[in-house]
Amino acid sequence: MASASDIPYYTPRQSPPAGTALGDNAPTLFTPLKLRDLTVQNRIWVAPMCTYSAQDGHLTDFHLVHLGAFALRGASLTMIEATSVLANGGITPQDSGLWKDSQIAPIKRVADWVHSQGQHLGIQLGHAGRKASTIAPWLVERGMSAVAGKDIGGWPDDVMGPSAIQWGEGYVKPREMTAQDIQELISGFVDSAKRAIAAGVDVIEIHAAHGYLLCSFLSPISNRRTDKYGGSFENRIRLLIEVIQAVRAVIPQGMPLLVRVSATEWMEESDEPESWDVPQTIELAKLLPGLGVDLLDVSSGGNNEKQQIKLSNNFQVGIAGQIRKALYSAGITNLLIGAVGLITEAEAAKEIVQEKEGTVQMTDEQGGLADANIVLVARQFLREPEWVFRVAYRLGVEVKWPIQYHRGTFLKNSRI
Structure with a gap:
């Protein structure tokens, strides 16, 4: 049995990699997708x-x-x-980081293993901003937060945001970032991206969602600055644009660059006169292909404690579809869309990415356009690490399993 290459111990080469459809006529969910030099075998x-x-x-x-x-x-x-680009950028003192060179090797160890399986590894670079220096969520009541003090490795006197506006109870009131802070942040993203490349990561995602630093610059609720980074839509997106440009300039031409945003703050029912919403996200999305962004990862919320989110399965998928349709209507077809948010069921995952007739021509009311190109799943993988195999089984798609697990494939007519 051939050995996987570039790893200092024997493990069999997975060819094709696990999760690859073995038959013809697989749904879009189990077909390859190319992003620059990267090709993934499923969505x-x-x-x-x-x-x-x-x-x-x-x-x-x-x-x-x-x-x-x-x-x-x-x-x-x-x-x-989420991996912090500066030492003061973690949500907690136990967050992943890439602000110094010694943090490269542990990531490379993960990358080497993932590559030995024929799969790919991405990293989300970000900064927690005004939601930094808190304690791990399992140490407080669900839905609550508490500040991590210096005695447990926190940095409550070095929390920063676009403006000195506290996120809510259990968070530090941040200091307003100076021009120097902003330049150091951009440099932090650049240096962390270079370290991610050294670690062997295949994809970089810039985190501009969930109320963390770049997200809080986008919102007029959390950004009350009067300089070139605050006020108008163009000013509020400026820092994100500069980060994207700086990162794209130092990563390989063939490496995909992703951006995650909160497409809405869910503040429509609040008394705030203006908030970040889907129409503004669409306007931002139109700019991204020209900046070298390959995929917009569509999430929502997290920037204000008064948000009104009605959670349900696939609750953000429609927003992703709305953005993708608006881009196509504007003639922009070169920005891929990722859908995320309580995606748990096989049929739902299939339908999210399944293109219909008339996709390119947009001939009918829905345009035949899938909501997204990719599904990103988190909690369901915690419940079912083998979720890819379960989805394939439920959809009747034969897929490759790891060689070492060949005796563990689901039996025909099993209740899975």
């Missing part, structure tokens, strides 16, 4: 999941097991959780 990705288990920003054996399990079981791209 199921593992979304970034904060696990608050790093040591001084360094990944540990936990992350090798946690992330490696998904790659082994057929996810075509596994994303490393």
Whole structure:
């Protein structure tokens, strides 16, 4: 049995990689997709999941097991959780980080394993901003937050945001970022991107969602600046644009670049006169292909404690579809869309990415256009690490399993 290359121990070469459809006529969910020089064998990705288990920003054996399990079981791209580009950018003191060179090696260990399975690894780079320096969520009541003090490795006197506006109870009131802070942040993204490349990561995602730093610059609720980074739509998106440009300039031409946004703050029912919403996200999305962004990862919420979110399965998928349709209507077809948010069922995952008749021509009311090109799944993978195989079985698609698991495939007529 041929051995996987570029790894210092024997493991069989998975050819084709797990999660590859073996028959003809597979649904779009189990067909390949090309992003620049990267080709994935299916449309199921593992979304970034904060696990608050790093040591001084360094990944540990936990992350090798946690992330490696998904790659082994057929996810075509596994994303490393939100990884801070500066030392004061973690949500908690236990966040993943890439602000110093010693943090490269643990990521490379994960990348080497993922690559040995014929799969791909991404990383989400970000900064927590005004939601930084809190304690791990399992130490507080669900839905609550508490500040991490210096005694447990926090930095409550060095939390920063676009404006000195506290997120809510249990968070530090941030200081307003200076021009120097902004330049140091951009440099942090650049340096972290270079380290991610050195670690062997295949995809970089810029985190501009969920109320973290770049997201909070987008919103007129959290950004009250009067300089060139605040006020108008053009000013509020300026920092994100500059980060995208700076990162794209230092990563390989063939490396895909992703951006995650909160497409709406869910503040439509609040008394705020203006908030970040889907129409503004669409206007931002129209700019992204020209900046070298390959996929927009559509999430929502997280920037205000008064948000009104009605959670349900696939609750954000329609927003992704709305954005994709608007882009196509504007003649923009070169920005892929990722859908995320409580995606749990096989048929739903299939329909999210399944193109219908008339896609290019947009001939009918729906245009035949799938809501997204990719589904990103998080919590369901925690419940079912083999979710790719379960989805394939439920859809009647024969897929490749890991060689070592060949005796464990689902039996015909099993209740899966």
